[in-house]
Amino acid sequence: MLDYDAEADRYDETRGGVPRARAAADAVLRLVPPGARTLLDLACGTGLVTKRLARPGLRVYGADTAPGMARKAAERVPGSIVLADARRLPLPDASVDAVSAVWLLHLLPFSAAVVAEAARVLRPGGVLVTTVDKDAAHDVGCDIDRVLAPHRSYDRSSDRADLIDARAAAHGLTPSGATRFTGHGQGNSPRGVAEKLRSGYFASWFRGDAETAGALVEQLAALPDQDRPRDDPAYRLVSYRRPLRRG
Helix, strand or coil: CCHHHCCCCCHHHHHCHHHHHHHHHHHHHHCCCCCCCCEEEEEECCCCCHHHCCEECECCCCCCCCCHHHHHHHHHHHCCCCCCCCCCCCCCCCCEEEEECCCHHHCCCCCHHHHHHHHEEEEEEEEEEEEHHHHCCCCCCCCHHHHHHHHCCCCCCCCCCHHHHHHHCCCCCCEEEEEEECCCCCCCCCHHHHHHHHCCCCCCCCCHHHHHHHHHHHHHHHHCCCCCCCCCCEEEEEEEEECCCCC
């Protein structure tokens, strides 16, 4: 897994910067109920998205487990960032109106624990908003994807929509909405994908060995416009609601 402390200083410039962050924040806010007063942004990273989640009447907080990322976020959202593991949040039960987890669950073999913890801290009527199917979103049907298609599988993805649906339901959360947003600056190029294949970056979906990876690298090298990014992915964002108490 990426060393997020080491990446903190250059993370934003390699992840689409402000345009992607603004698109993500706008999408999250489309799924947050109008009456929400508090939102916790899990794995807030450098705070680039977190800062843009603020709207009138909504107080936004961020949590990240990487000290380097949390320091960056604290510069952007002073007084609102905590160093914390998303599986063990320093919050009481039913204490926030919304929890967001953008580009987090695909990284974690323990995504079930994160969903459980989000459900614990949500107030009745509150929502968990999270990205799902991140790996699949990068398949945009371009020439690169046609080369990779026979060797792709998303069965092991820890943020598969059906998996997250089931984990949310296990903690009493029900689906309440969905939207998509553009991952600006995240389109793949043939040379970039080849370099990632060599490094083993695509372990979450790549079905094959080193010999297969080598053959794919050769096929990618034969594609035109080696450094031209193909279309940006469209990420899927879903929300789950904690029901209001009865009686």
